[in-house]
Amino acid sequence: MQGGSIRLFRVAGIQVSLHFSWFLVAVYQLTSRPHGYQMRVFAIYEYLALFLIVLLHEFGHAFACRQVGGIANRILLWPFGGIAFVNPPPRPGAELWSIAAGPLVNVALIPVLLLLRIVVVRSGLAFNAPDLYRLVSMMGYINIAILVFNLxxxxxxxxxxxxxxxxxxxxxxxxxxxxxxxxxxxxxxxxxxxxxxxxxxxxxxxxxxxxxxxxxxxxxxxxxxxxxxxxxxxxxxxxxxxxxxx
Ligand SMILES: [Zn+2]
Structure with missing residues (x-):
């Protein structure tokens, strides 16, 4: 625990932490909202997928910041999404790349998630495992929603x-x-x-x-x-x- 957050893991020297309030909001969101899945566990998967997409977005910021010679050692996940603590050198180009790289991760994820959805449809899982199909579809929408909101x-x-x-x-x-x-x-x-x-x-x-x-x-x-x-x-x-x- 550090400052109300739990250290999850470290990737390439970047510490990923989770704020304790995330659990409270997760429980609230998962119990109070209709989820549209046959099996409730898929609502949990969807919530986790949302934060996985957010995390990839934050890594985009952090790695881009390091690429231009800045400092980025910490990512915090909290109920509103993620925060990448980045400190790029004070140049407009360095700042621009450090910021733009986050949404660009979501842009890159669009064809990946689309392809995943096509695979699920083609393999017949859309019919046999409707919850899985819904999850994959929702991930596509969530990714685009994160992209649009952030822009x-x-x-x-x-x-x-x-x-x-x-x-x-x-x-x-x-x-x-x-x-x-x-x-x-x-x-x-x-x-x-x-x-x-x-x-x-x-x-x-x-x-x-x-x-x-x-x-x-x-x-x-x-x-x-x-x-x-x-x-x-x-x-x-x-x-x-x-x-x-x-
Ligand atoms: Zn961002």
Missing amino acids: FPIYPLDGGQILRSLLWYPFGRIRSLQIASVIGLIGGGLLTLYAFTTGSTWLVILTFFLLTQAVTGWRRAKELQLEEAETLRPIPSAPTERPPVL
Whole structure:
């Protein structure tokens, strides 16, 4: 146990941990929602498959970050998905690749999961093992849902961070973060309003989390500005952490 999370395993020096709240939410999700499977165990498989896809996405971020000379030693899985703690070198290209690699994993998974579905259909398992067929189909949808959601240009979602990296080229490190954070705040606000209309507590909590991270991005931009303006004087406040990559 470390900071409320359990160490699962380590791959190429990257420690994968699971936050304890994951179990609580997993139990809630698996017991309160209709799952459409004949055998309940397949609902568990589906939930685990969701986090396997999320984990592959996070490894995409971590390995890409290392490829460009950055630091990435930790991945945390929690009820909202995954967090890759990446610290790429402060260059727009390095940042862009570290962020884009996550969604690109999901893009690469589309043909793989499609092929798997075709194999299941061709082998007659779709008829003989409908639960297995449903699981494979659901994995395809889940993968695309993760991809689409992450590409919303709402900082700190991947889409927002990609937008920030692209804005870095013409506007520089600080201005790009300010612009992306403001778009993140507006987008996050709209998403929160939408979440309230759906009545999904889950979505409301998630969008609130996004909003707080957009604020962190804004504060980080302010600090970078101060650092640049007052290079001779130390900054009195504690440095804000960079928002994690989802
Ligand atoms: Zn991501």
